[in-house]
Amino acid sequence: MSEPPPLLPAPLFSTSRDDRLVRRSLARGEALRLRRGIHAEHDGSAPPRDAAGIAEAGRRLTLLRAQALSATIDDAIFSHSTAVALWGLDWLGEWPERLHTTDRGTRPAQTRSTFTRHRGPLLGPDIRLRSDLRVTSRARTVADVLLTRPAAESLVTLDDALRSTFLSADDIANDLSGRKTARGSRRASETLAFGDPKSMSAGESISRLRMRDSRFVAPVLQESFFDHEGRIGDVDFWWPGYGIIGEFDGHGKYLRDVYLKGRSPAQVVIQEKQREDRLRAHRLVRRVVRWGWADLEPLRLEALLIRAGVPRI
Template identity: 35%
Template sequence: MDEYGIVYRDRALDVGCSAMQLSRAVEAGILERLDPGVLVPAARRTPLATHLLRARAAVRAHPTVILSHETAAVVHGLPLLKPDRRRVAVVVENRVRGRHLSSHRLEIPAEHRVVLDGLPVTSLELTAVDAACTTSEGFAGALTAFDSALRIGASPTVMRGLLERSRPGVGIARRALELADPESTNPGESWSRAQMIEAGLPAPRLQYRFYDEDGRFIGRSDFDWRGVVIGEFDGYGKYVDYLDGAETALDAVRREKRRHARLVDAGIIVVRWDWADLESRRMIPRLVATLTAGGVL
């Protein structure tokens, strides 16, 4: 087993394990096959963790590849909207084969080749541009890629330069970059903004801090319009991302309810939506009705 918890069949055989021992370990539920010749301890893993293990195995099997697109985004910690992680995305000079590989024949400038945690990947800026131009989620997917990239320190100037070259999807990506904002803190908020932009709604303030009449901090909004209407995306992270160890998920829900009540007491109209509302396109009609009631529209 290497330092990442991967068992490579060839290495195991070299140090004295037999093929039968490995097969029996799989049958007993001790190991599971990740890819041909690649095993890992049987455990519950997130799709992201599994994808990263496959990426490491791909680099070991094909040392000349560079991880790119959705896979490079995983390595950079770049959240995307509905990424396809069924295959490891790589840039190759020569054709490579692999059940879980998605190969791209692209020219990668030297300045956009980096190594992170031992993995060769495209730079943060090129990763965001590639993801934005190839996303299946259109403008919303491109906006999410650029919001996330700006939030973790990507250079907007470098990304604009990368978008000067004509390529499929570049038009949508250029528009998304000009409207991108690092204050969108997760893909749900980016998707919400994309729907607002497409609906022609007034641009909200992002992450505005509200205080009561005594100057005490009430809370920070995801979106607000003139301090009259607040829009809140209710993602799972709102309730668990900021747990301090002593607080339970139920405590976090109660904390959020108290925050909501204090905003309402301050005379602010609060409208909330979740991922299902974005999927079904229910968010915009609800938001339009609330903005109209609040005199914003």
């Protein structure tokens, strides 16, 4: 299966602190200082000296490459959360400050202030080249996350990986099958079985996990609705037979370009209101319930879904 195209980080360069040309570039806003002695060309999309000036898709990758350039890690193969970032996959919460690598040799696992080194066998297919850095393959990366992170965190990364056309559950299962004795393998297999490419955001993934843990009937994901005017759209969660629609609202659709698609936030709000009005008027729909990040605390979402009439197993 082919790999996705590489992310495009801002070009990096390493310099001396006494380099006058660099100081002038920083003063003119043509460069950003990411770490001591490591700078990036500024793309002009944000105020000078602001790391947000690096395009969103490549910002984290650029910072990681800056860390990699300034770290003294011999024969590094980046893995775990670092590989997740290099592949551009979703991660729940704050990114770990430490770089994570996996060593194929005999050196012991080790954690220092700037990096964590894991031990484990790596074959040729497990290693890829990503933006000039050696990194574990997507399947190996997701498998590592499933083995080492809690279910909520690993599910977010897993669902995002499955949404792509470059990875399947079988790819990840094949990697896990060779590590059946690894700590966390049972939890990893259970989380993998629960993964779903129709879960379209981190918030939806966490919502599904909360529903399962609270023993609600599993909803249908991304059901399409139509009325006399035509297609209304897909809904996040649908409980057929009960007439209940659930929608996770992370507010990203009102701010991020990928959701705005040339529209203003005000236009998106109006169109969302019109869409919801059509859904509420649909002959099959009895209720529409919405929630956001603040509602994903388990007891809070449970109470919200109970009030909405969502059935339990």
